Amino acid sequence: MAEQNPKAGYEPQKIEAKWQKRWEEARVFECEADPSKPKYYVLEMLPYPSGTLHMGHMRNYTIGDVVARVKRMRGFNVLHPMGWDAFGLPAENAAIKNHTHPRVWTNNNIAEFQRTLRRFGFSYDWRREISTCEPEYYRWNQWFFLRMLEKGLAFRKKAPVNWCPKCCTVLANEQVIKGYCWRHEDTLVETRDLEQWFLRTTAYSEQFLEDFKLLEEGWPERVITMQREWIGKSRGANVKFAVANSSGGETIEIFTTRIDTIYGASAMILAPTHPMVGPLLENSPERANAEPLLAQMRQTSVKTADLATMEKVGFFTGRYVLNPFSGEKLPVWVGNFVLMGYGTGAIMAVPAHDQRDFEFCRKYNLPVRVVIQPVSAETLDGATIKAPFEEHEGGKLVNSGPYDGLTPDTAIEKMTADAEAEGFGKGTVVYKLRDWLISRQRYWGTPIPVVYCEKDGMVPLPDDQLPIVLPENIRLTGEGASPLATTPEFVNTKCPKCGGPARRDTDTMDTFVDSSWYFYRYCDPHNSKAPFDAAKVGYWFPIDQYIGGITHAILHLLYSRFWCKVMRDLGLVRHEEPITRLFTQGMVLKGGTAMSKSKGNVVGAHEMADKYGADTGRLYTLFATQPEKDLEWSEESIDGAWRFLNRVYRLTERHADLLKVVMASSSLGSSATDKEKKLLRKAHQTLQRVTSDFETRWHFNSAIALIMELTNEIYACEPLEDGVRPEIRKEVLELLTLMLAPMTPHIAEEMWEILGHSGGLWSVSWPAANAELAKDDEVEIPVQINGKLRSKLKVPAGIGQEEIVKLATSDPAIASHLDSKRVVKVIYVSNKLLNLVVA
RNA sequence: GCCCGAAUGGCGGAACUGGCAGACGCGCUAGGUUCAGGACCUAGUUCUCGCAAGGGAGUGGAGGUUCGAGUCCUCUUUCGGGCACCA
Numbered sequence: 023m024a025e026q027n028p029k030a031g032y033e034p035q036k037i038e039a040k041w042q043k044r045w046e047e048a049r050v051f052e053c054e055a056d057p058s059k060p061k062y063y064v065l066e067m068l069p070y071p072s073g074t075l076h077m078g079h080m081r082n083y084t085i086g087d088v089v090a091r092v093k094r095m096r097g098f099n100v101l102h103p104m105g106w107d108a109f110g111l112p113a114e115n116a117a118i119k120n121h122t123h124p125r126v127w128t129n130n131n132i133a134e135f136q137r138t139l140r141r142f143g144f145s146y147d148w149r150r151e152i153s154t155c156e157p158e159y160y161r162w163n164q165w166f167f168l169r170m171l172e173k174g175l176a177f178r179k180k181a182p183v184n185w186c187p188k189c190c191t192v193l194a195n196e197q198v199i200k201g202y203c204w205r206h207e208d209t210l211v212e213t214r215d216l217e218q219w220f221l222r223t224t225a226y227s228e229q230f231l232e233d234f235k236l237l238e239e240g241w242p243e244r245v246i247t248m249q250r251e252w253i254g255k256s257r258g259a260n261v262k263f264a265v266a267n268s269s270g271g272e273t274i275e276i277f278t279t280r281i282d283t284i285y286g287a288s289a290m291i292l293a294p295t296h297p298m299v300g301p302l303l304e305n306s307p308e309r310a311n312a313e314p315l316l317a318q319m320r321q322t323s324v325k326t327a328d329l330a331t332m333e334k335v336g337f338f339t340g341r342y343v344l345n346p347f348s349g350e351k352l353p354v355w356v357g358n359f360v361l362m363g364y365g366t367g368a369i370m371a372v373p374a375h376d377q378r379d380f381e382f383c384r385k386y387n388l389p390v391r392v393v394i395q396p397v398s399a400e401t402l403d404g405a406t407i408k409a410p411f412e413e414h415e416g417g418k419l420v421n422s423g424p425y426d427g428l429t430p431d432t433a434i435e436k437m438t439a440d441a442e443a444e445g446f447g448k449g450t451v452v453y454k455l456r457d458w459l460i461s462r463q464r465y466w467g468t469p470i471p472v473v474y475c476e477k478d479g480m481v482p483l484p485d486d487q488l489p490i491v492l493p494e495n496i497r498l499t500g501e502g503a504s505p506l507a508t509t510p511e512f513v514n515t516k517c518p519k520c521g522g523p524a525r526r527d528t529d530t531m532d533t534f535v536d537s538s539w540y541f542y543r544y545c546d547p548h549n550s551k552a553p554f555d556a557a558k559v560g561y562w563f564p565i566d567q568y569i570g571g572i573t574h575a576i577l578h579l580l581y582s583r584f585w586c587k588v589m590r591d592l593g594l595v596r597h598e599e600p601i602t603r604l605f606t607q608g609m610v611l612k613g614g615t616a617m618s619k620s621k622g623n624v625v626g627a628h629e630m631a632d633k634y635g636a637d638t639g640r641l642y643t644l645f646a647t648q649p650e651k652d653l654e655w656s657e658e659s660i661d662g663a664w665r666f667l668n669r670v671y672r673l674t675e676r677h678a679d680l681l682k683v684v685m686a687s688s689s690l691g692s693s694a695t696d697k698e699k700k701l702l703r704k705a706h707q708t709l710q711r712v713t714s715d716f717e718t719r720w721h722f723n724s725a726i727a728l729i730m731e732l733t734n735e736i737y738a739c740e741p742l743e744d745g746v747r748p749e750i751r752k753e754v755l756e757l758l759t760l761m762l763a764p765m766t767p768h769i770a771e772e773m774w775e776i777l778g779h780s781g782g783l784w785s786v787s788w789p790a791a792n793a794e795l796a797k798d799d800e801v802e803i804p805v806q807i808n809g810k811l812r813s814k815l816k817v818p819a820g821i822g823q824e825e826i827v828k829l830a831t832s833d834p835a836i837a838s839h840l841d842s843k844r845v846v847k848v849i850y851v852s853n854k855l856l857n858l859v860v861a
Numbered sequence: 862g863c864c865c866g867a868a869u870g871g872c873g874g875a876a877c878u879g880g881c882a883g884a885c886g887c888g889c890u891a892g893g894u895u896c897a898g899g900a901c902c903u904a905g906u907u908c909u910c911g912c913a914a915g916g917g918a919g920u921g922g923a924g925g926u927u928c929g930a931g932u933c934c935u936c937u938u939u940c941g942g943g944c945a946c947c948a
Contacts, residue, residue: 200945244865244943251864251944258948278948291948334946359946369948377862378946454947572942645886646873652941659873661899662886672901714877724875727885734885737902804881809929811881849928855880859928 032671034635038768042143050784051145053101055545055561062098063562064090065541067570067578070107071131072116075138076624078610078617081643081653084765085607085722086569087144088644091764092716094145095788101562103544104139104146106132108155109533111189111205114466118500124466125494128155138627142636143767150547154536155466159543161489162553163535164471166585169592170221171472171482176460178480180217182295182363183459190500191463192218194532195456196252196577204577218461219470219529223584227253227453230583233598240603245575252576254454259438260366261447263290263343265302266351274298274343274354277365277452280375281441282433285422286393287370288383290343291336291355293362294319299339302354308340312356319358334359334382345370346446347437348423357382365452373410374402380410394430395420458581460532465496465505467530475517475524484518490526504528537578538585541565541600556594565601572606579604605720608652610643617655625655637766638664644722644765667769670733670762674755674773680748682778686756687749688792695745701736705754706796708732709789712761722765729761752777760789805830806857807839815856823850830856 045051055061066086069079090102106128113124120127132153139146152159170176184193186203197204198211230253234246258279265272276290292299294316303309303316315337336357343352352370359378360369373383373390383390390404394417402411411417414430425433441447461470469490471483483490493512498505506512507528517524539553545562546554570578579601586600609616612623630639642663646653688702708728715725736742736758742751756777763770763783774783798819803826805813813835817826827848830836840860847859 247865248943254944254947256947276948280948332946357946359948361947364947372948376948378948381946452947575943648874651867651874654873656873656887659887662873665900666886668900711877719877721875721877723873724877724885727875730885802881806881806929809880809927814881847928849880851880855929857880857928 031675032668032769034637034667034768035631037772038141038143038631038636041768041771042140044771044782045143045145045784048782048784050782051102052147052149053099055558056099057561059099060097061101061562062090062093062567063101063565064093064567065101065103065544065565065569067568067574068105068107068537068540069135070110070112071128071135072112073131073619074624075135075627076610076617076619077627077630077639077643077655078624080142080627080630080639081610081649082569082571082607083139083142083144084640084643085605085649085720086567087142087640087767088716088722088764089567089569089720090145091767092788094784095760095764095786097787100145101150101544102144102146103150103152103547104144104148105150105152105540105544106135106154107533107537107540108132108153109160109467109530109536111191111464111466114464114498115500117466118498123494123496124498125155128153128466141631142627142640145767150544152540152543152547154533154540157489157491158548158550159540160468160536162539162543163468163531164483164488164490165485165553166539166588167531167535168471168482168485168488170588173588173591175222175225175588176219177222178217178219180215181220182213183216183218184211185214185216186211189464191504192216192459192461194459194534196458196580218459219527219531220457220459221584223458223580224453224455226584226587227255227455229587230455230580231255233583236599237601237604240601242572242604242606245572245579245604245606248575249580252455252580256452258365258450258452259434259441259447260450261346261370261441263346263352263370265298265354266342266344272298272301273446274368275366276368276370277450278370280372280430280434281437281447282419282422282425282428282430283372283375283393284345284347284370284437285419285425286372286374286391287345287350287352288373288379288388288391289353289355289371291357291360291369291371291379291382292339293360293367294356294358295362296356296360296367298368299356302339302341306340308338312337312339316356319356332358334378334385336382336386338386346441346444353388355382355386363456364454374404374407375410375412377410377412391421393419393421458532458584460535461529462532463504463529465492465498465530467533468535469506469512470527470529470531472527473515473517473524474527475520475522477522478517478519478524481517481519481524487518492530504530506530534577534581538581539589541568541582542589542595553594559595563595564597564599565603567603567605568601569605569607571609575606605650607649608647610653610655612655614654634660634664635667635768637769638667641667641726641766645726646723648721648723650720666730666733667766669737670758671769671773673733673736674759674776677742677751677755678776678778681752681755682776684748684752686753688753688795690750690795697739697742697745698747698750701739701746701754702750702792702795703798704732704735705757706791706793709757709761709791710793710796713788713791716764725761726765729758732758757789759783760786801853803853804855805833805836806855807836808859809857812836812839819853821853823848826850826856827858830858 064086066083090100094100108128113128116127117124167176184198186193188206188209203209203211256279258277259281260275260277262273262275303312336355339354341354343354345352371379371383373380374392375394392402392404396417417430419425419428419433438449471490473481475481493509496505496509513525515524515526542554542559545558582600589595615621617624642660645663711728712725715721759770759773771783801819803815803817804811805815813833815829843860845858846861849857
């Protein structure tokens, strides 16, 4: 548009380059820890440098930038950094495809990303830029890993793990979405038995939950809910059932949250991989039948994808256990719906009071016995019920020996206590959260700093050998084992303990390790002695405002919380939670789906800046909708933002010459004209509301609408020469400029200069609204009769009820509706509305 | 199945604690202006009856609370998101 409009005074490309240069020269966005100043740490989630930045990204950074600029104007010492989540599989895959090195590909992308972000004028302190693929960064991943190893928080274990055949690597639990790989929506994750490195996130399950109380105010409720569900705490009891006819007196422990229903148990059901399945079958008459079924079940249970809809199948082991409460003999079954990884991998089946057990027992003709009878409904009969009764509330125990008549909740308490006293059970708490599997069989990540020595076994490397640097010469094929494993110069090393030959660990760390603590590094990005200086982090932390997509609700944000708690326990930080406030912005959609390169529906950031300039791009993404909502991209609506900036710019230019030489003033004086009053009132009213939108609600869209209204009002008062003193004109135009400054900083700087300032906006504070000037002296009161709008009255502000009723009843538009009716009630909301109730 | 969130003109969306529904912008219509315009200025633009003045309806649907409901309550529909054999 700009290039087709040579007469326009507003030339964004020229202005934007000019001010970006000035900002850089004046180093206005650089900051240092300074305990004498109030701090504000605002951060957008760091990008993965792949492809090119589109307007979806830019929206995110624009929101953060507005906040950073507003806080600076309000006198805060603002930390607003940017960096690169530079390790990861796409770099490796791209390198394989293009026969280049992941580092080359990554650094090219970083250069391009940086150019784009600079072009949009984001107010980052670029001296603090970090790139997680640099040894100066990832050495601290290794350092943290060693500390966790010392504390027992990092450990190796052989376990069934998630394997993505496309990524050729294992995945963390959190990276498996409905059974599919988080990066490959079409690729089912397989299960493999491997020995891998884990971080003990489960050590903090309870604290994660506990500390939600610190986040309630600043985090979106749904993020907390998602994390809470992911952690999945359940209270219940483990109960031991003795195996009937066993020589060794074996027992099998089940986990239940409903011990109160134990008299209704019809069977015990084991997970197919439960360790007792084999031993039980050994002396079983059912062995021949069972073994092929078991083999099949173990195979199909690998696919977790359609677990929820899968039909329940099982078989009888031929063996029995004894219900420790009733002494009853219960058959032991194996069921495909019982998970080994949760609870004890064994359950009691209570078909009358659990949906899954109900389905299973009906299918295999196991007895259904009601032991909780709803009080206020017809009596349930196990033989005929169509659905289980699962509620706690409104039930009483029956057929439960000494516990008959108790409510489920009291029974749970009493029976758990009794089981503990008798020694066959124990109240427990279980969590769904699993430890974080961090080993990856890929190259482009942080090497794990341990070696394996024939003599000494696994040996952690001493700190002075860090960083373990990735070898540069590497053959990447994307197939087979970990690339590091096929690079002998990397693998073969010496044992730091005995000096003998040793092999390095050839896996790398999950890249979520990098992003779990990167925001600490921004506080002290070039420290070569430690991950960061405690005093610097002590000043800047916790993060006051974090901004990013909801997609990271669990993965990144939970890992970050984990890292913080580990660091706190290591004595490195003093706070409990790293992020005080979290904002999850909406996506930018085009054609109904999120902008993404793979979908081919992106609007590139450069494309936008070329055509309209960065300020228009920023303004449009802020104006289109509230920041938390998804934004459907509309090429036509951008013209509106572009036109508005032109309109504002022309206005400033028109008044430039005269205003350069006067001082702004909002002092009205006794001879003030109506125009002057009107303009100043509108300007200060706008300022009041925009200030509150910036501070509390973040409704940038309505803030912009208000600024547009102010602009329209100024246009409506043109020519301003006629009846508006220059100092008041200047006051109004300056307020307009300052309100735009956080959102469209380049044009605001230019306008500020046009208005005669040479200092630059960075040294200007957010203006204070003058409540006196903002006050309306006349208000329009809607008058309703029985809640229906019938008229409007222009009255002096603050008018009393008696007076306004008098005015209203003499208004012909009202009088005609009153007729013969009587006013029975008057509702008057001062300065707002009058409602006459008539009968 | 469970838990959240959303639904407002032709479109994106305003309406902060219940108080003028449709701010602001897009689009459209008309007029002005310009060598020209996908530029600029002005006016209009929820639907509907009416020449008009004015009336009626109206925030997915059905009820309810209230002087007054887009906003609160109950039920319901559609869409979006999350969780889901977690015992």
